[in-house]
Amino acid sequence: MTEAATLPKTAADAATRHFDVIIVGAGISGVGAAYHLAEQRPGTRFTVLEALDSFGGTWLTHTYPGIRSDSDLYTFGYRFKPWVGPPIATAAEILSYMGEVIAENDLARHIRYGRRIASARWSSRDKLWTLEVNGPDGPETYTTNFLWMCQGYYRHSVGYTPEWPGMEDFQGRIVHPQTWPSDLDLTGKKVVVIGSGATAATLVPNIAGDCEHVTLLQRSPTYFVPGRNENELANTLRQLEIDESWIHEIVRKKVLFDQHEFTRRAIEETDAVKTELLEGVKAFLGEDFDIAKHFTPRYRPWRQRIAFVPDGDLFQGIASGKASVVTDEIERFTQTGLLLKSGQTLDADVIITATGFDLSVLGDIAFEVDGEPLDFAKTVTYRGMMFTGLPNLVWVFGYFRASWTLRADMIGDFVCRLLAHMDQKGVKQVEVALRPEDQDMRIGAWIDPEDFNPGYLMRNMHLLPQAGDKPEWRHTQDYWTEKDIFPAIDLDDPAFRYS
Structure with a gap:
């Protein structure tokens, strides 16, 4: 049985629905995020909210004949879990691999299945996200200090x-x-x-x-x-x-x-x-x-x-x-x-x-920040994972020309380091903002069509955040450079604003 079977159903038990961190999605990114939190920040109170009835994301929802990875599993697999099968793996092999990660690291108790988030509201006064969730037994409310969005980037329910x-x-x-x-x-x-x-x-x-x-x-x-x-x-x-x-x-x-x-x-x-x-x-x-x-x-x-x-x-x-x-x-x-x-x-x-598929930005969740609806397309991205005007939230968006999980692992390290830095500073809120030297920066599309231009991106570019012409204000798609840059990100750079 999952923890979902024993969730509280009364207002008196609402405290069990408050977490330091909530991870959204139990696919390849969400399971990795849970591992990194448990490994790097023991004692952090967190949960994973998954809309489906099991883990796996893409590898659970896609059941067409022959479904397999199009990335090699030596890089699509997690850096902390050796892959021992053929480089190109079937969905069943990937699900088995993910199941081993969950079992070996006691992550099942953190995952709550059958929970689809309808809305997320940030309060700067309370320094909290409030999530309205459709659960298996009806509406549920969760609060958290930090949202880790690992729900992917396309709509699972229907293709294009x-x-x-x-x-x-x-x-x-x-x-x-x-x-x-x-x-x-x-x-x-x-x-x-x-x-x-x-x-x-x-x-x-x-x-x-x-x-x-x-x-x-x-x-x-x-x-x-x-x-x-x-x-x-x-x-x-x-x-x-x-x-x-x-x-x-x-x-x-x-x-x-x-x-x-x-x-x-x-x-x-x-x-x-x-x-x-x-x-x-x-x-x-x-x-x-x-x-x-x-x-x-x-x-x-x-x-x-x-x-x-x-x-x-x-x-x-x-x-x-x-x-x-x-x-x-x-x-x-x-x-x-x-x-x-x-x-x-x-x-x-x-x-x-x-x-192809339809892009889904932040899981089609209705976001509000201090009572104002969020227009994600009006934000500017910080390295493709944080966004101006959006506090205490990180989104995992992987690589196009390399394995998705490479970036999921790096963002895992970044989030754990950011949370530790906030603890050290004694602050409860962090967001990114353009610095004085960025005010005249050219702002444009999430990705340059001359660099990468598949149909699913080109027809949905208007939904994605904007990017600057400096590497820290865009998703560069360059793993070879980012593998050295991410561990060295200065968390006291003026781009980070704490309160």
Whole structure:
């Protein structure tokens, strides 16, 4: 049983709903945050509020066939918990790993499931956040000195599907991978998967064996990296009987160095990197396949996340004839499938829209600061984790081109250090504010589209906070630099205001 089963139900027991810190979300970030608090600040009274009935976040809600990481687990895994499986892991393997972290560190007693936060109100007079929460037995109220937002960045309940003409005419079934129905049987069906990212690349080879045929329909191509789903360095170190904790640290650093070097080369040696990526695809599909049309993107390699395709399974499916790829745009849905702008038609019994997700800023919670509704888009970010005018709150937003958890671990250290600093100063409130030298700083979008421009960000940029042109006032997406900067952040810098 979780602690949720024994929560108080009377006003007299309200004290059990006050915490020094409340962590929002029990996904990969929230479980990591709980570990860091328990490890670095023993005695801190905290809880984790999770809207779902179990931990895992993405790895719990996504159940489509083949669901797997698109980051290697040596860096997507926590720095404090060695990963011993294949680099690219299934959702079940990741959930098992997270479950071990919870069990080994006695974190289950801190997690309260089935609790969705409706509103959060900050009072500068009381130095408290008050949360109104929909719990399993009705409304609940919590108070806390500090909010640690680990709920992710997209809406779990529904995915993003564009509105195409004629969708209501289609006689088959339209499915979004994010809400995969348990009764969906693809046996012998003609299936079209719309999309070109990691989800589409995962789905196609994993359903190809069941379908009569599956077609990957993409508006424009994506870069992929095919390769073996194993790490040769890790294999060698295991043959030498090196301790797993050492293997984890060594392999992790090697992967991070390689990723940093790849990003550098993608920017400085763009044409060479592009050629290497396309040669990797050609190795599976051969010289006669139209690589230029179907797998040569219009954008430069660093501008979007590059998904790893373990063992080239997507390309193997296409080469075998079980799957095919069409690069075109949709004119409209028809009763029997799709009419494309080229005039080509695709017959389908099932159409899967692997077209991305909707950004969810701070969990779609209604925030107020001293009675005023918060417009998150009018704040300016401090290193992508704190925001002007928003006291006692840190948000975990990971990396686009590297593993999310790298930043979650670093922010864990930062929050624990910040809380200790507040204790030392004898203060109860901290917020960030622009310094005198920042007053003429250019303020712009959360991220420069020339640097990174996936669709889910471009269509939702208006929801995100603003950024400055100084590194401390933006999310730089640069792990290699931030790994040294974060531990050295001066908590007495004038950007931090205590009271």
